[in-house]
Structure formats: C-alpha cells, structure tokens
Amino acid sequence: MGAEDGECSGGPTDGAFGTDLGWSLGVILRAWHQQVERVVADVPHGTRGYQILSVLGRGDSPTQKGLAEHLSIDKTVMPYVIDALEDARLLARKVDAADRRVRRIVITPRGRRVLGELTTRMRTAEQALFDDVPASLRESFVTQAAQIATTIHRAHPALNPCIAVQDALSE
Amino acid sequence: MGAEDGECSGGPTDGAFGTDLGWSLGVILRAWHQQVERVVADVPHGTRGYQILSVLGRGDSPTQKGLAEHLSIDKTVMPYVIDALEDARLLARKVDAADRRVRRIVITPRGRRVLGELTTRMRTAEQALFDDVPASLRESFVTQAAQIATTIHRAHPALNPCIAVQDALSE
DNA sequence: TATTGTTATACTCTATAACTATA
C-alpha cells in the first residue's frame, strides 16, 4: 500500500468508438508473440521464420524481394534470415533459369514436415491465448483480422510493393 | 516480365481457420502506424507519446511504473519519454506526498488541448486506414479488438504487471 | 531489505549505402 489507487484503470482509452486501436492491436500482437515464442523456439528467427515457411507451404516459390515485401521488411534483412533457414535445411535457394539474378525460394521436404508440426502447435498456442475469450468472439475476430489485413495489404501499395510488382509484371 | 508468376499470392496462410493471426495483426498494426505517423509527428515519441496522453486524459495520475506496465515497456524506457513530454509541457511529474519515491504523472492544460486535437485527427486517420473496408466490418473489428485486448491484458499477469500491482495493493 | 526512479551500457533489430552479377 502507499498508492491510494490503482496505477492504471486498464483497457483502451476511448470506449465510445475505440480510437485506441493501436493500443488494442499492440496488446494482442505482443501477447500472441509471447504465446507462440516457445512453439517457434527452434525455428531460426522465430515467428519470422515460421511466416516464411507458411508462405512457401502454400506452394509459392517467391523471390527474396517478393518475400521481403510480403513480410513488410527491407530486402537487406533477407539474406541472413534465408541463410539461417537454409542452414537448417528448411528451404533452399534456386537460381531462376529465366533470370539468373533471381533466387527462387523453395521449401524442402524437411521444411514441409516441420511446417506441419508448427501449424498444429500454433493452433494450440492461439487457443491458449484466447482462453478467456468466448469462442464465437475469437473466431469472428480472427476471420475479420484476416479479411481486413488482406484488404489493407492490397489497398496500400506503399505498404505492399508486392502488388506493385504484380502490376508491373502484367503490363 | 522475367518472372513467370507473381512474387507472392498475398493474404494470410491458412484460410481455413486463420492460423496466421500474427501476419494479419502485423499488417494491420504496421498500416495503422504508417497511417497515423503524420498525425503524431509533432508529439515526442509519436504514437507512444500519444498513448501516454490518452491514459492521462482519462483522468488517471499513474506512476511511471504503472504507465510502463500499461504500455508493456520496461521501466527504464520511461525517464527519457517522460522527459521529452515534460519538456514539451504536455505533462508534469508530481511527487506523491504519501510516498515520496513515487512520481505521479499529470496532464497539463496544454497537454489536454493537444490531446483533443490529436483524438480528432486520429479518428480521421483511422477512417482513411479502413477506406476500403466496409463500415460495419470496421466497427465490429475495432470493438472486438478492444474487448479482446482488455481481456488478455487482464488475464496475462506476465504481460500485465499492472494488475499484479493492484492485487498486491488490495492485500 | 524492498521499491521507485534514474543512469550508463550493451544488445537486437532495422535501415542506409555501396558493391556484384546479371539484364
């Protein structure tokens, strides 16, 4: 005791219309990271490594540039991330025959196996994250987040040069 | 031309149940930061400074420790953040009479005025962020994010030492 | 002895600039 009251009353600032979206998303994203960090502990570069494997698991063979844009990180970050994942034999660089400047990133059988395990464990971790949240709310939120993220990712070329690349390609 | 296909197909990885919550939230939060960065350009420490003013605008007079816990940052980050906001005369440190170790942070009249302007401009910026998202979806998402963040913030003591402090106080 | 706040320092992550190899 000493303080006559609680330190902070908690929750976002503007209850009426939730202008404090940044705070809310920050709290959830930090909790997500903390919750899944043990799942991805053995994956080089943790959640980032997992997200790269996820994209590859979809069947894509993106370039390093395309991958960087999907993850919204600078292309100069890619080499050491890809190096680490390649050293772990989870993926491989493959020189593009049509343009030898380009390295296509492909998942290895081992990478696919690891991704399978990770996906299962991620589901469990996310359920634990939402332990005190009603299932219907959780499902709704996750679905809406995916919808909105996809829309924003498409709508903001500055944030999503990946689309700019596709536009350029289709010219 | 050169690449035979697009670099990445976009969207989260697992359409079925959205295991890629981390990607979705990351995209939305990054876009939010980018969208509001001009609004908070004049506020020391940008969105962080804004979030601190938001809490203070609620009428709280939190300690620096409580504030750090609300924002999920280390207490050692607070001094220079508070210094900058105090230099800008947006808030002030006030020694707690009951416990002279403690500095209560209070908003200044100027801080309250600035917060008012910021709140309005944040609303506008957030609407721009969700320009291509249906209004009903946007409102639902923002509300749900606030609900879930509050629940998680309460449920995870490790992430939310603020509650731990309150528990300790109520003993 | 424990806690709030502070300072100094080291570490991680990220971006900027300059280079190479291809086109």
Place this chain on the structure above:
DNA sequence: TATAGTTATAGAGTATAACAATA
C-alpha cells in the same frame, strides 16, 4: 541504365545492471 541480391555499417529501440532516494 536498371534490378536482385549481398555486405558492411550506422541508427533506433530495447533491455540489463548498477545506483540514489525513500519506504
């Protein structure tokens, strides 16, 4: 000349450790 990828380096943000003041 322009682009994909790489490397080296500098910067921002963050955490760890040690300290002062107070309880």
